Amino acid sequence: MLNLVLFGPPGAGKGTQSQKLIEKYGLIHLSTGDLLRSEIAQGTELGLEAKKLMDQGLLVPDAVVIGMISNKLDANKDAKGFIFDGFPRTVAQAEALDTLLESKGSAISGMVALEVGDDELERRLLLRGKDSGRPDDQNPEIIRKRIKEYNDKTTPVAGYYKAQDKFTSINGIGSIEDIFSAITEVTEAY
Numbered sequence: 001m002l003n004l005v006l007f008g009p010p011g012a013g014k015g016t017q018s019q020k021l022i023e024k025y026g027l028i029h030l031s032t033g034d035l036l037r038s039e040i041a042q043g044t045e046l047g048l049e050a051k052k053l054m055d056q057g058l059l060v061p062d063a064v065v066i067g068m069i070s071n072k073l074d075a076n077k078d079a080k081g082f083i084f085d086g087f088p089r090t091v092a093q094a095e096a097l098d099t100l101l102e103s104k105g106s107a108i109s110g111m112v113a114l115e116v117g118d119d120e121l122e123r124r125l126l127l128r129g130k131d132s133g134r135p136d137d138q139n140p141e142i143i144r145k146r147i148k149e150y151n152d153k154t155t156p157v158a159g160y161y162k163a164q165d166k167f168t169s170i171n172g173i174g175s176i177e178d179i180f181s182a183i184t185e186v187t188e189a190y
């Protein structure tokens, strides 16, 4: 079973590469950003609360996203494996994910981190914001806040997987195809 954590700052290419990985390996894509945006689109209570935080570039509480992932794991018991995209974003989320997978006799195969500098992240997100309609992609100040949240709360997650010898970092700048090849070189070795 391949359980991959795709890691990196906002705009690093996690969603983009996830789409290619699910096509290649037939894995289930679990993007907490997409799950939250779906709650917002449906106007649920959870979505309304999440929107307030997301629009400010802040993380949603751990319990909310862990609950969503837990439900999705339960709903996909026969999956060949999962790509976790945008999750875990805190060490508490990483610990909860290990516990959830362990209870199902499974584990994370590895984390692949996409490295991209802040200026390029801002450029990509503002470009996406022109078409996507995502409020968090349209304002440079909010984008910088998201990058700061990432640096403060999410970068320690890399250390969590390094300590388990499950961490690989790759250059996230270049063509989408070249980056995909670099990721699959890593995943083929799992």
Ligand code: B4P
Binding pocket: 008, 009, 010, 011, 012, 013, 014, 015, 016, 017, 032, 033, 034, 036, 053, 054, 057, 058, 059, 060, 061, 062, 065, 085, 086, 087, 088, 089, 090, 093, 124, 125, 127, 128, 136, 146, 172, 173, 174, 175, 176, 179
């Ligand atoms: P996400 O939806 O995860 O947002 P993201 O990090 O911006 O997306 P991603 O990184 O996948 O975008 P991609 O690089 O593919 O989260 C949004 C918000 O939800 C968070 O700020 C937070 O509030 C909340 N949230 C989500 N998960 C949470 C959690 N676990 N805990 C707490 N809160 C959570 O794409 C970016 C752009 O770059 C695209 O336009 C793409 O076309 C372009 N691009 C990709 N690869 C490229 C390349 N090689 N060259 C040039 N451009 C490229």
